[in-house]
Amino acid sequence: MANIPTPAQLAYFAAHPHDNLVPDIIACCSVCGIAAVVFILLRLWARHLIHGRVVVNMSDWLLIIAFIFFAVFDICFALTTKYGSGRHIIYITDARMLQILNIVDENTYCYAMAFIKLSILKVYGDIFPSKKFHYCLWAMAIFMGAWAITFSASAIFQCTPIEYNWDLTIPGGFCINYGANVMAAGILNIFTDLIILVMPIPLVLKLHTSTQKKLQIIFAFALGSSACIISFIRLGYGSKVGSTADGSWDNIPAGLASVAELMIGILAASIPTYRPIYRRFMNGSAMAQTQAGYNSDRQNYGNDSSMNKSTLRRVQIFSQHDNEPREKGEGIHIAHQVEMSVYDSKEEDWDKKRRRQSDEERLT
Template sequence: MSDNAFALLMYPSGDEKARQNVAVGAVVTMTLLGMACVALRIHTRARIVRNMGNEDWTIIAAAILTVAFATQLLVAVKVFKMGYSGMSLSMEQAVASSKLGLSIIVVYKSTVTLIKASILMIYLRLSVTKTFEWLCKGSIYLLFTYQAIVIIIVPLECIPLRKMWDLSSHVPGHCIDTATFYYITSAFHILMDVWILLLPYKLIFSIPRPTREKFAVYAVFGLGAFSTLCSVIRFHFLVVALNSKDPYYDSLGVNVWSAVEVNVGIICASMPTLRPLLSRAQRVRTRHALKVTEQSEGSFTPWSSRRGGLLQAKEMFITLGTITAGTFKGSRNSVRDEEQWRDEKPPPVPPKDGREPRLSYPDVAHRKF
């Protein structure tokens, strides 16, 4: 019996093609959603708030890699038949799929690292204590150190590298335990997701806001928890693929969930920046908070730095709360927030003497004596 006939017996007719179609739909849909959020974020930061930060440039780099990642997956599915049984692939397709798989791994890991770094850079704008600032910077350094290690190890999984796709086992050399390596790297990202969710806990709950907005904040952070859940589901499919007798067939699930995880992460990282699209008062608050933060970074005084961080934290808290609660420009809460913003402005400078200021024409003509 031929390999193709045996593959047909293992998998129902049309099953492989149907799985491929679902995978393509999921990858394309999630990528479009992620890119839409990035586009709105860049429009908000560059055109409305007029203050692009390091976190915005980082998410742009992540978005570019996300598009590259989606393109790689589509090529793997459509050209190299990822998701089909290995017994139905030609030798050339199997080798090309293995080579492309290395590139997919590096791009995926780099994208996830950049998304997490972008979120941590947002946290850095909110830092009101040295401890919180050190924790954020330390987490960023840890992420990029990890990423450098991954980029170095992936091409060295086998020495020589061609042994990785040597299906005939004729190439001499040795390989590391790739399953353990990928388990460790995936578990690292899951732990970093949990750490990033917990890191701003004390800061967020130290800002007094209405109860409804606090519940809205929980909902937004719940979206971040969904990103962590995607990582856990991906880890499950990774275990399935690494222990599969037909990895070409079972690799489809882990790659689809990789695309879902990446784009959900981008959406989570972009949500807190979109509020100024909906509210003029929020635009003013955001610009003022960013201005104070920039001034405090140049002055190096503890109080000014703390004030800038607190303003940024309050701005972010209002953003998370009102965007989820459905507050739009012109609503009661928007009016209330603008009134609060006016109350926070410093009072006008009084005249130098106690005399009544002189009125100029035409105001003096209408003065009642």
């Protein structure tokens, strides 16, 4: 619950009627909301590229639930501008509706953040089969659930009775130090980000793959905790929550940081799933180059009759799921997109290479 403004503060508010953060709120909510929708759609498209149809697994469902909570948070935060949010406290038009929307925002933020991290943990569980590691994942998942329930409940019951949030005339009403509650939630949120970041590193280091590939995998997992950067920024702004006498103005930066934090969290949880999209665009360029090289080899072969046919090792591969028109002529036509790797049977370590590639494919 905010403090009561002093006469000097009231005079300052009255002297600055044009101070307005409403455009900032609307712009942030609009951009982040649209971006989050795009991130989810790209994730589903990546699933379609893999399976030929949209196959949604548990990690996808968890992130979709997180997106629903984020959407409610985003919309309600934008709606607060209708009742005075983004302006000084003396310009609030409906304190009751403003506080109700703020409580909804505080709750949906907690659950959106929790489900984003649960989605990342599920991805870890799908990749690494270690039973001990799965115990750690379950422990972290339970902790995130407890974190969300605890701090969402404290947001609802920060004042007793709840109506005391917007009606200070109620006899016997009181509020907890909600600013300390926000700081505790923010610190634990950052702590869980760091734990999730380091959890898979020991298992990645044991993979039968190159050091460069291991570093790439660790970097991909680190993206899942990249929202931690925004969490630090939000924590700085959160120090004012609950202690300011001008909450409708001073709390806005923390709200904007929260919107950006959740949006980046959705992106970070989705980036590792975008590999099929990246491969689609990269393979499109590679196929054009391969076609040019193939035609060049055929021309050279026609000019040099002594060239052995076995030296021609390029093939054309077309996928049934590609929307590009198929060209008639020479080439291999298959129903699904595949990768072909050729190993020289004379190499002693060819089996190690095969196992290394298998480990890398498991991570993709």
